[in-house]
Amino acid sequence: MGMFTESVDVVCNPEGQPQSLVWAGMSYSVCAEPVRWYERRQWWAEESRAPLGSGPGLVDHEIWRVQVVLSQAGLDGGAADEPLTLDLTRQIRSGRWRLLRIHDALRPKTA
Numbered sequence: 001m002g003m004f005t006e007s008v009d010v011v012c013n014p015e016g017q018p019q020s021l022v023w024a025g026m027s028y029s030v031c032a033e034p035v036r037w038y039e040r041r042q043w044w045a046e047e048s049r050a051p052l053g054s055g056p057g058l059v060d061h062e063i064w065r066v067q068v069v070l071s072q073a074g075l076d077g078g079a080a081d082e083p084l085t086l087d088l089t090r091q092i093r094s095g096r097w098r099l100l101r102i103h104d105a106l107r108p109k110t111a
Helices: none
Strands: 002-012 018-023 026-030 035-040 060-070 084-090 097-102
Antiparallel strands (some): 002 097, 026 060, 084 097
8 A cells, every 4th residue: 555645636526525536637536435534633743733613624634535447538448447446635624635545556466
């Protein structure tokens, strides 16, 4: 599993679930039900102080695990049809999305 952070553009449905994204110039569609959870972050190491009333988004990260496939026309067969499993986080205050993990990046390829 590769872990890093990179900006992505995410389009959500009316319920707030990711349904498509653009990453590294490529468009992807979510192909399975996304899963959401929250993880604690070390806010004390990143913020000098916690402003009054800033609890949501300060203590927890909202994480979404999504399975995506390339959605660009003209791609046929091969690895392009295999879904990727990604973990995304949304910054509560700014609404910006970041890619955190790529679960399938290190999977061995079979012949």
